[in-house]
Amino acid sequence: MMKNVVEVHDLVVVRGAREVLPGISLDVPAGVTGLLGPSGCGKTTLLRSLVGAQRVRSGSVEVLGEPAGSKALRTRIGYVTQAASVYDDLTVAENLAFFARVLGVGSDAAGAAVEAVGLADHRSQVVGRLSGGQRSRVSLAVALLGTPDLLVLDEPTVGLDPVLRRDLWELFHRIADGGAAVLVSSHVMDEAERCHRLLLMREGRIIADGSPDEIRERTGAPDIEGAFLHLVGAA
Numbered sequence: 078m079m080k081n082v083v084e085v086h087d088l089v090v091v092r093g094a095r096e097v098l099p100g101i102s103l104d105v106p107a108g109v110t111g112l113l114g115p116s117g118c119g120k121t122t123l124l125r126s127l128v129g130a131q132r133v134r135s136g137s138v139e140v141l142g143e144p145a146g147s148k149a150l151r152t153r154i155g156y157v158t159q160a161a162s163v164y165d166d167l168t169v170a171e172n173l174a175f176f177a178r179v180l181g182v183g184s185d186a187a188g189a190a191v192e193a194v195g196l197a198d199h200r201s202q203v204v205g206r207l208s209g210g211q212r213s214r215v216s217l218a219v220a221l222l223g224t225p226d227l228l229v230l231d232e233p234t235v236g237l238d239p240v241l242r243r244d245l246w247e248l249f250h251r252i253a254d255g256g257a258a259v260l261v262s263s264h265v266m267d268e269a270e271r272c273h274r275l276l277l278m279r280e281g282r283i284i285a286d287g288s289p290d291e292i293r294e295r296t297g298a299p300d301i302e303g304a305f306l307h308l309v310g311a312a
């Protein structure tokens with residue numbers, strides 16, 4: 078059986094005066110995994126820990142068999158934060174060319190990433206003049222540059238219209254079909270059905286994990302929102 082792409086054991090993270098993650102354990106296999114939980118439950122903090130951007134107090138975080146933050150993981154992980162992290166005054170192609178140089182990958186990778194996110198026709202447009210959804214796709218293209226084995230996406234569909242959301246989820250599945258693990262955080266429970274596997278999170282802990290079917294069956298709830306409420310009530 079394939080080893081998990083991410084393995085987290087007893088991770089404790091303190092931000093400010095608060096223990097945001099009080100000893101969380103979880104794993105992420107290949108495929109599309111949804112990390113779902115209400116605003117403020119610690120999703121971003123957990124994702125930052127996986128990509129090595131978060132100071133952790135204790136516990137272990139392994140990604141692709143290496144400690145999180147290792148240099149060896151630099152091109153193997155793609156991370157898209159909630160705020161678009163591309164240059165507004167450069168075109169789509171210029172942004173991709175810049176980040177390709179930073180990552181040390183060839184210009185063909187830049188072209189392929191723009192194609193993958195469906196922005197080939199906007200290649201020469203300045204990013205600042207694109208729509209919100211198009212800008213998020215530029216960030217996603219940057220994250221795809223190193224052909225990552227793990228793609229970490231922090232609420233990538235917030236504020237997008239239903240058609241764009243559907244297109245993005247299709248893209249996540251195509252990426253996962255190519256062999257990568259895709260971890261997507263969301264506080265929108267109806268996105269759960271689009272995932273192979275779910276991690277339901279509350280107050281810094283995982284309260285359920287399994288496929289959407291398994292979680293519904295376990296709780297007897299008709300949908301994931303109902304299952305979440307059931308689990309919160311049970312706790």
Ligand SMILES: Nc1ncnc2c1ncn2[C@@H]1O[C@H](COP(=O)(O)OP(=O)(O)OP(=O)(O)O)[C@@H](O)[C@H]1O
Pocket residue numbers: 092093094095097114115116117118119120121122123264
């Ligand atoms: N820089 C910081 N300093 C102190 N506390 C912080 C900091 N950033 C976040 N927190 C706190 O950590 C907790 C978890 O925040 P986090 O951003 O991980 O949650 P989240 O589940 O991603 O929320 P959202 O869905 O709203 O993005 C929150 O209570 C927040 O107030």
